[in-house]
Amino acid sequence: MREQERGGAGGGREGRQELPPQSPEEQARAICLRLLTGMPRTRRQLADALAKRGIPEEVSQEVLSRYEEVGLIDDAAFAGAWVESRHRGRGLARRALAQELRTKGVHTTLVQEALEQLDSEQEEQTARELVERKLRGTRGLERDKRIRRLAGMLARKGYPEGMALRVVRRALETEGEDADDLGYPGE
Numbered sequence: 001m002r003e004q005e006r007g008g009a010g011g012g013r014e015g016r017q018e019l020p021p022q023s024p025e026e027q028a029r030a031i032c033l034r035l036l037t038g039m040p041r042t043r044r045q046l047a048d049a050l051a052k053r054g055i056p057e058e059v060s061q062e063v064l065s066r067y068e069e070v071g072l073i074d075d076a077a078f079a080g081a082w083v084e085s086r087h088r089g090r091g092l093a094r095r096a097l098a099q100e101l102r103t104k105g106v107h108t109t110l111v112q113e114a115l116e117q118l119d120s121e122q123e124e125q126t127a128r129e130l131v132e133r134k135l136r137g138t139r140g141l142e143r144d145k146r147i148r149r150l151a152g153m154l155a156r157k158g159y160p161e162g163m164a165l166r167v168v169r170r171a172l173e174t175e176g177e178d179a180d181d182l183g184y185p186g187e
Contacts, residue, residue, distance in 0.1 A: 028055045028063040032072070036154055040078050043068065044105020079106045079114035091130045096158025127159050127167045135171055146172070 031053055032046050041049075043064055050060040067073045079101050082142055086092045086100065094115050101111045131150050138146040155166035 013016045027053070028059055031032055031055070031110055032063060033066060036067075036072055037134040040081065040088060041073070043073050043074050046073065048105075058146075075106050076110050076113065078104075078111045080117065081088055083114045083117060087126065091126050091157055093127070093158035093160075095160070097158055099158070113167065123159070124163060124167065127154055127163060128171065130157065131171045132166050135175065143172075150185075 001102075001126065011013060022109055028050050031050055035041055035046060035049055046067075047060055048127075051057070051066050064073060072151055083097050086097055089121075092100070096116075098115060101114065102108070130153065134150055135146075138149055141149070148172070150168045151161075151164045155161065159167075
């Protein structure tokens with residue numbers, strides 16, 4: 001009897017497996033829902049995923065438009081959350097954030113709107129915090145090497161050169177380092 005129960009349990013598992021959706025619309029909906037379950041996605045990210053899986057363009061556009069109507073896809077909200085998260089978590093500046101959003105397919109207008117939540121003062125404050133954390137690790141290095149490392153770190157995070165050099169200069173001056181000849185005009 002136990003053998004039959006085990007066999008029955010195995011057969012029951014096979015019987016419980018869902019059949020793949022039949023129509024392209026059902027396939028597209030299932031793909032989108034699965035992708036959106038893990039994390040928010042942009043319309044373009046979903047469209048790319050559907051194209052990769054062979055869903056016809058017209059079916060893809062229809063499903064994506066419907067998901068936008070009901071609020072499952074919202075590129076503006078995605079962009080706003082992305083800017084907040086990546087600026088706070090990784091210290092990325094507007095330029096780097098804009099590039100990331102463009103590669104995810106967010107429209108330029110929505111990118112600009114999302115970036116408006118970061119003002120210059122907030123961006124510079126984040127740059128100062130990043131430099132302060134990195135500054136400790138550069139003590140003992142020659143001055144030029146410290147400047148290159150600190151300014152380079154800010155540049156990789158998308159900060160403008162002028163702001164990066166200004167922030168590095170002030171941090172080094174605060175620490176007592178001579179930073180007069182950093183090459184930053186206007187100060």
